[in-house]
Amino acid sequence: MGEHSLNKKQGITSLRIKRILITIVLILISIMCLFWFVLLFVNTTRSNGELGRGFTLIPSTHLITNIKNLYEGTIPILNGMFNSFVVAGLSALLCVYFSTMTAYAVQMYTFKGKKAIITFILAIMMIPTQVTALGFINLVSALGLENNFIPLIIPSIAAPVTFFYMKQYMASNLPPSLIEAARIDGAGELKTFNLIALPLMKPAIAVQAIFTFVASWNNYFVPSLILHDDTKKTLPVLIAQLRSADWLKFDMGQVYAMISFSIFPVIIVYLILSKNIVGGTTAGGVKE
Numbered sequence: 001m002g003e004h005s006l007n008k009k010q011g012i013t014s015l016r017i018k019r020i021l022i023t024i025v026l027i028l029i030s031i032m033c034l035f036w037f038v039l040l041f042v043n044t045t046r047s048n049g050e051l052g053r054g055f056t057l058i059p060s061t062h063l064i065t066n067i068k069n070l071y072e073g074t075i076p077i078l079n080g081m082f083n084s085f086v087v088a089g090l091s092a093l094l095c096v097y098f099s100t101m102t103a104y105a106v107q108m109y110t111f112k113g114k115k116a117i118i119t120f121i122l123a124i125m126m127i128p129t130q131v132t133a134l135g136f137i138n139l140v141s142a143l144g145l146e147n148n149f150i151p152l153i154i155p156s157i158a159a160p161v162t163f164f165y166m167k168q169y170m171a172s173n174l175p176p177s178l179i180e181a182a183r184i185d186g187a188g189e190l191k192t193f194n195l196i197a198l199p200l201m202k203p204a205i206a207v208q209a210i211f212t213f214v215a216s217w218n219n220y221f222v223p224s225l226i227l228h229d230d231t232k233k234t235l236p237v238l239i240a241q242l243r244s245a246d247w248l249k250f251d252m253g254q255v256y257a258m259i260s261f262s263i264f265p266v267i268i269v270y271l272i273l274s275k276n277i278v279g280g281t282t283a284g285g286v287k288e
Helices: 002-044 048-052 063-072 077-108 114-124 129-142 150-157 160-173 176-184 189-200 202-218 221-226 235-243 252-276
Strands: none
Touching (some): 002 252, 048 252, 077 189, 077 202, 077 235, 077 252, 129 150, 160 202, 202 252, 221 235, 235 252
16 A cells, blocks of 8 residues: 555656656747747847847837838838738638638548549649749739739639648548538538538638748748839838848848837737637537
């Protein structure tokens, strides 16, 4: 009896030690992740001269000056913010909706060539954007869509990575019997998808919406090739333009201020959608 009690105490002690170690590791990782945000916001409060003198974590008093100089400069930051919101928001919305619809069709229907289609879609994941950039730019020019948001939004509908994630999530969290029950009750396919499949996919949709929004928000390569007018450019292009300014006009404080402004919307989108990530995945579903 005594030996059993001793083994039990040792097991509890071992479990507590493991939990303490895990907590310490998580705290260290959190500090490492947040450190760069703190450094960014501290540098936003420093002047160009102070930034040239080296590293510090002590905030300065030039935050308002940097913001004022940024807004009064030649870079249309408000236009860039609006452009990035339009492109990233519509890209995320269209991507998650149509990728989920494609995954639904592939997962819930049986047809010839199904495996070949899945293989083809996944093979597209292996093709880098840079490889197809020249042909894409030629196509955009031929269609007269240069300096337009359409080439940045519409191609985001075809997202193999999002499709693959949605299909895998759907395979384990969307019971086929639930879809069959809806069909027996007389619901159309589009109604079944919108009212039954989509609500059960909320956690996956939230995750992919965040990833797609951030990827589109940070995208520099394609917008820099398509957008030419300053009033049409997105924030990453404007940040690069500000960093490459003439050395007489170069102000690192403005650069940090602009980067800070570009990060805030991403944090807000994450906070809005993150509550759905850990939510129940098949609430209201049936068990097979």
